[in-house]
Amino acid sequence: MAERQEKTFKFVIVGGGIAGVTCVEQLTSQIPSGDVALITAGPHIKAVTNYKQVSKTLEEFDVEEKPSSVLEEKFPDLTVIHSAVKSLHTETHSVETADGRVFGYEKLCICSGGRPNLLMKENPYVLGIRDTDSAQEFQKHLCKAKRIVVVGNGGIALELVYEVEGCEVIWAVKDKAIGNTFFDAGAAQFLIPSLEADKPEVAAPCKRTRYTTEEPAPGASQTFTADRSSRGHGSGPTEPGSALGPDWHEGIALRGAQQVSRRVSVEYQCEVEKILTSEELLNSPQQTLRPESGSWPVYIQLTNGKTFGCDFVVSATGVVPNTEPFLHGNNFSVANDGGLQVDDHMMTSEPDVYAAGDVCTACWKHSPLWQQMRLWTQARQMGWYAGRCMAAEVLSEPIELDFCFELFSHITKFFNYKVVLLGKFNGQGLGPDQELLVRCTKGQEYVKVVVSGGRMVGAVLIGETDLEETFENLILNQMDLTPYGEELLNPNIDIEDYFD
Numbered sequence: 131m132a133e134r135q136e137k138t139f140k141f142v143i144v145g146g147g148i149a150g151v152t153c154v155e156q157l158t159s160q161i162p163s164g165d166v167a168l169i170t171a172g173p174h175i176k177a178v179t180n181y182k183q184v185s186k187t188l189e190e191f192d193v194e195e196k197p198s199s200v201l202e203e204k205f206p207d208l209t210v211i212h213s214a215v216k217s218l219h220t221e222t223h224s225v226e227t228a229d230g231r232v233f234g235y236e237k238l239c240i241c242s243g244g245r246p247n248l249l250m251k252e253n254p255y256v257l258g259i260r261d262t263d264s265a266q267e268f269q270k271h272l273c274k275a276k277r278i279v280v281v282g283n284g285g286i287a288l289e290l291v292y293e294v295e296g297c298e299v300i301w302a303v304k305d306k307a308i309g310n311t312f313f314d315a316g317a318a319q320f321l322i323p324s325l326e327a328d329k330p331e332v333a334a335p336c337k338r339t340r341y342t343t344e345e346p347a348p349g350a351s352q353t354f355t356a357d358r359s360s361r362g363h364g365s366g367p368t369e370p371g372s373a374l375g376p377d378w379h380e381g382i383a384l385r386g387a388q389q390v391s392r393r394v395s396v397e398y399q400c401e402v403e404k405i406l407t408s409e410e411l412l413n414s415p416q417q418t419l420r421p422e423s424g425s426w427p428v429y430i431q432l433t434n435g436k437t438f439g440c441d442f443v444v445s446a447t448g449v450v451p452n453t454e455p456f457l458h459g460n461n462f463s464v465a466n467d468g469g470l471q472v473d474d475h476m477m478t479s480e481p482d483v484y485a486a487g488d489v490c491t492a493c494w495k496h497s498p499l500w501q502q503m504r505l506w507t508q509a510r511q512m513g514w515y516a517g518r519c520m521a522a523e524v525l526s527e528p529i530e531l532d533f534c535f536e537l538f539s540h541i542t543k544f545f546n547y548k549v550v551l552l553g554k555f556n557g558q559g560l561g562p563d564q565e566l567l568v569r570c571t572k573g574q575e576y577v578k579v580v581v582s583g584g585r586m587v588g589a590v591l592i593g594e595t596d597l598e599e600t601f602e603n604l605i606l607n608q609m610d611l612t613p614y615g616e617e618l619l620n621p622n623i624d625i626e627d628y629f630d
């Protein structure tokens with residue numbers, strides 16, 4: 131191994147997504163001649179632009195997919211290596227890339243992201259959405275589709291069922307209400323009418339950079355085949371690209387082959403029992419598998435006993451950390467969700483190896499108001515903090531866990547509503563020791579506050595509530611709100627003035 135080593139870098143970062151790129155930027159700003167290499171599987175990197183600190187912990191930014199040369203121009207001392215890491219040898223402090231090169235490192239940060247946790251991975255009629263390529267693949271099939279089934283109840287499903295037009299959507303969720311990863315049943319109730327109504331004629335202008343998708347290469351297959359590589363979920367047939375993010379669907383026409391605008395029916399409290407082709411269905415001895423009518427390329431049987439024919443199934447069922455090439459032959463501690471365990475300095479259990487973003491699992495003792503979710507904002511925060519920790523180690527400087535890990539905060543948009551989530555927004559881990567205060571105006575706003583021991587510990591704000599900063603302060607300062615009771619959400623009180 132040693133004789134094939136091309137070069138040893140002081141810092142090697144693996145992955146050109148938000149976590150990896152932010153880590154590189156942080157390191158190069160702290161140690162300008164830092165001898166940094168970024169090794170990434172895809173030709174493009176993801177860059178954060180127009181970063182805006184909205185309040186103490188809430189942040190907003192645009193995301194741009196750019197050729198990596200942009201990063202090299204900005205940081206002339208940076209070396210970008212375009213190849214996937216094939217193996218890691220923590221004992222010799224070296225990585226081997228798919229094109230056969232070996233690079234040494236003094237400090238390594240793994241930011242290889244995640245991949246879709248696909249239901250029935252080998253089934254060619256099951257699509258996942260992760261990166262630009264898989265989004266293009268989805269679009270290619272959608273434009274010919276009359277009916278699709280979306281399975282999953284998180285971020286991607288919420289976005290898809292709202293955005294897809296010209297195609298009937300059957301949405302199969304495990305839970306009693308929609309959007310379980312972000313909302314409770316009350317918020318779901320507030321949002322459901324938006325699925326039934328027509329979308330606003332002119333959508334609010336998108337502040338963020340839109341993703342462009344190129345035309346499929348001439349001769350590219352337009353039909354489903356059993357060969358997964360023809361619809362690889364990444365920049366090459368097998369290499370994963372960076373995850374999509376806010377407003378990824380704005381630059382893509384999500385339109386099916388029908389004239390209908392949007393028709394979504396939700397199947398609650400069910401999972402997927404089987405996915406069958408029409409031949410398999412015909413040969414099935416079970417009468418219960420008979421579909422309602424028509425002839426479809428594929429049929430999905432749900433655990434509620436219903437069977438639906440459709441053009442394809444979207445598996446929006448979460449992500450699995452991309453740890454594959456790193457674990458083999460090494461001694462990493464891995465969390466229950468499959469992520470590389472990191473401590474409060476973003477260090478894995480292997481010496482000199484850090485990790486950040488979707489690939490890692492935060493295993494330090496969390497602040498009572500923070501939890502990890504695999505989100506763009508957390509990928510940026512972790513990449514940035516990992517960069518700081520790596521630099522601090524080299525410069526022998528002390529460093530404390532960053533303030534951004536004090537309070538969970540997320541701004542996003544679902545069903546064309548602004549959504550702000552703060553702290554233990556769903557009462558996560560609080561058990562019965564919680565009280566909920568809710569204010570709701572149909573079609574306008576939904577405000578939920580989670581109170582525990584008289585203190586505000588979380589909030590869900592849907593719509594233009596303008597309450598995020600005040601509530602963030604109330605959560606951070608843990609003021610005793612018992613004297614205010616339900617007045618806290620009285621719409622006739624200007625709460626901002628109240629607590630000033």
Ligand SMILES: Cc1cc2nc3c(=O)[nH]c(=O)nc-3n(C[C@H](O)[C@H](O)[C@H](O)COP(=O)(O)OP(=O)(O)OC[C@H]3O[C@@H](n4cnc5c(N)ncnc54)[C@H](O)[C@@H]3O)c2cc1C
Nearest residue numbers: 145146147148149171214215243373487488504505506509
């Ligand atoms: C459709 C979709 C919509 C989303 N919307 C939102 C949203 O609105 N808000 C939000 O906060 N989050 C959103 N997310 C989540 C967010 O995109 C991710 O949490 C975030 O991008 C993770 O960043 P990362 O840098 O950890 O990983 P990734 O972006 O996945 O980047 C991983 C990088 O590692 C590279 N790589 C992988 N394996 C190797 C290897 N072996 N060798 C070298 N390089 C490798 C890849 O090419 C890639 O460049 C969305 C995700 C999806 C899929």
Ligand SMILES: NC(=O)C1=CN([C@@H]2O[C@H](COP(=O)(O)OP(=O)(O)OC[C@H]3O[C@@H](n4cnc5c(N)ncnc54)[C@H](OP(=O)(O)O)[C@@H]3O)[C@@H](O)[C@H]2O)C=CC1
Nearest residue numbers: 282283284285286287304311401446447448449504505542
């Ligand atoms: N606006 C935003 O902030 C957005 C964020 N994202 C992020 O991108 C990533 C990928 O999104 P997504 O795939 O939606 O992941 P999420 O983690 O958001 O949601 C996954 C959903 O699938 C469900 N699920 C898991 N396994 C099964 C199964 N076998 N059968 C049926 N349902 C199942 C989960 O239920 P359970 O929770 O019970 O396991 C959950 O409802 C996530 O990290 C997400 O947070 C994506 C889009 C938008």
